[in-house]
Amino acid sequence: SAVISQKPSRDICQRGTSLTIQCQVDSQVTMMFWYRQQPGQSLTLIATANQGSEATYESGFVIDKFPISRPNLTFSTLTVSNMSPEDSSIYLCSGAGVMRSESQYFGPGTRLLVL
C-alpha cells in the first residue's frame, strides 16, 4: 500500500482568496487524482494529475479554477482559486499503481471552509 499525506488538513478561508493543497506519497505512483467531497455527498473526480504535463479535468472543472501541478511521481498540488462558499468541501488526493497494484489509496483529505 501507499501512505499519502496532505497539507493543510483543514483551513478556513475568505471569499476571493486562493488555497494550495499539497499531496505527498511515500512511494512512486503511476497515477494521481484529485477528488472533491461536498458535505454529505460522495466523491467526485476533479482531475487526473499528469506528471510533467497539464492535468486532465473532468466536466465541470476548469484549470483556471483548480490549477494542478505534478512535478514528479510522488508529489502534486491542487489550488482552489478565487474561492466562494460553494467551494467548501473536503478535497482528497489519491495515488494508484504502487508496485503495480491496481488499488487506489487516499490521503486524509483537506477540509476547506470558505466564509
Added chain:
Amino acid sequence: AQTVTQSQPEMSVQEAETVTLSCTYDTSENNYYLFWYKQPPSRQMILVIRQEAYKQQNATENRFSVNFQKAAKSFSLKISDSQLGDTAMYFCAFMKRYGGSQGNLIFGKGTKLSVKP
C-alpha cells in the same frame, strides 16, 4: 458512461451479527475493478476490499467478503461478526482499466452503517 448505485442510504446491525451492503453498477466495459471503501467520521478513505472483474472467485479480507455477480452487475459487501469500529460510511467504487494503467474511481452515493452494541 459507468454508474454505480447503492440503494441503501442507511443500515444498522447489532454487534457480532452479519450485514450485507448492496451495490450495482452499469458498464459496457469488460476490463475493470470494483472496490469497497470505508469512510469513518475521521473522513479518511480506507480500502476495504478489491475485486478484479476477470476473476470468478469472490474476494475476501478477514471479516469482509464480496458477492460478485458479473452478469447481474452486482457487487455486495458482507461484513461478518460486526464490530463497533465498523461504523462508517461505505462506498462502492468502479475503476476501468486502460491497458496497463489505472483509471479514476467512480463512486456510489454511499451507505451509512451503524453498528449497535
